[in-house]
Amino acid sequence: MREAFDALGGIATFIKPGNKVLLKVNALQSAKPEQAATTHPAIVKIVAKLVKEAGGIPLVGDSPGDARAHISKVLEVTGIKKAAEEAGAEILEFQKENLEVIKSPSGSKCVPLINISKVVLNADVIINLPKLKTHGFTLFTGAIKNLYGCVPGFNKALYHFQAARLDQFAQLIVDIYEIVKPTLNIMDGITAMEGDGPGAGDPKHVGALLVSTDAVAMDAVAAALVGYKPKEIPITEEAAKRKLGISDLSKIIIEGESIASLKVNDFKKARKNIFYILHYMPVWLRSILFPVILALVWVKPEIIQEKCTKCGTCIRSCPTHTIHQKHQKVKVDPKKCIMCFCCQELCEYKAIRLKASVIAKLIGVGQ
Ligand code: SF4
Ligand code: SF4
Incomplete structure (x- = not known):
């Protein structure tokens, strides 16, 4: 993780002393770390520690898919609670905080107003900590899709209903990305999820830890590692179309390992829908x-x-x-x-x- 930060100019480039730094984890459900459905606690712990070292105030939060799931239970089972406590980070429950209603940046007719948890909007720095997984609806879930958790509680299910088509849903997710725009994205692609992701798939070793300021580029690279072309992923395509980042692999500068050296050829993709x-x-x-x-x-x-x-x-x-x-x-x-x-x-x-x-x-x- 330190090497990855150093490649981007060091963590101090992104965090100033006293900054409230929100680590947006993937706490989809009460799954153990080895099930690969959620951000691994080891990643949460080291990032929170590095934030503290840089003088920032680390906060860890999410809103699980099931609005009535007790986030404290989810964070406990996933190991994220222990990791946050050990690193001295505060835990936030998005659905318990106030929310702000924001106009869709793209002028969406399906979801014209989007509820976003205020703690997300009030953070000085957002570090997005997605997990590399397949997804039954969007085929792949990475950095951009992870921000859907910034929509608190039941609103997520409601928006699924309002934006039922894949193009509509991709537009909504990219709207949320445009609103939240994390400073940094760190993807846990060490043990990814293949097959019936994002909750019912199987763990698959990929061995990649990705760090980028550009979530679109990160998703393009992560998807390529498991055999997708960036254009195949509607969310990545929508974000690139709106010029929110780079999805063209030939234009992305990759430090460290190459895509070819980490690519997993027998990765089980999500079923097409x-x-x-x-x-x-x-x-x-x-x-x-x-x-x-x-x-x-x-x-x-x-x-x-x-x-x-x-x-x-x-x-x-x-x-x-x-x-x-x-x-x-x-x-x-x-x-x-x-x-x-x-x-x-x-x-x-x-x-x-x-x-x-x-x-x-x-x-x-x-x-
Ligand atoms: S199908 Fe799964 S989520 Fe639904 S009630 Fe049964 S165990 Fe619970
Ligand atoms: S609408 Fe269909 S797929 Fe979606 S949650 Fe309900 S039963 Fe499941």
Whole structure:
């Protein structure tokens, strides 16, 4: 970590004594560090220590995917609480703090006003600490997507509903990036998550620790390490289109290891979803075809009853309230499902699998 900071001119370049420095971790759910769903506590600890050494005041915070999850429990299980305490950092719970309503910088019609936790906006310096993972909806989640946690509590589920298409959701996430704009991004890509990320995938060793002032460039490089082209990732593409960073790998200056030396060739990517196909259609065609295609080509969540503990997380987190518990069984009503995959993302017991329609299987969506 010290070497990485030195390559960028040292930590003092970014932090002045007395600065309130927010470490925005990925505390998606109560998962142990070895499950690779959350930022590893070792990263949190060293960054908080370095912030203190530079005279800054380290604060550690997030808002988990399940708004009713107790962040204190999440931080305890993930090891982040202990790491923060050992480094002398204060823990912040975004959903307990006040929020500010900010106008969408891109003029989004789906989510024109975005709620952001005030502690995020009040920090002097934001250090973004994402985890390298696959994502069922956005294919990949890294630095830019990690900032969705700056939206407190239930608003996240609501926005999923309002920005249901992938292009709409990418626009929202990049809006949040434009508002928050971290000073520094440090990605934990040492043990990444492959397959059914961001919550139900498997740990995969990549061995990369990435540090950059440009989250777009960082995501482009991280995605390349696991076999994606930057253009394949809608969030990266949207951010580059808005000139918020560089996504062209040939223009990114890489110090340290090369992409080729760290690239993992057998990394299991996220399953493609129908939103991905729609994303590459012209907007007018997309609007016409959206409902028709969704009726034919779908991938919907299904509860694996033997694994389900009836914890209720998916029921609380579904933006369309389409998951219910009846006769001791948790069930999804597929008619109202908008395929945001929040339920699968947040189920700590890997009790939700994705079931594809026949046409979806035939064209390779949801495989
Ligand atoms: S499917 Fe998962 S999240 Fe939903 S109730 Fe069962 S265990 Fe909990
Ligand atoms: S059932 Fe799952 S995938 Fe469908 S809308 Fe609810 S949370 Fe999203």
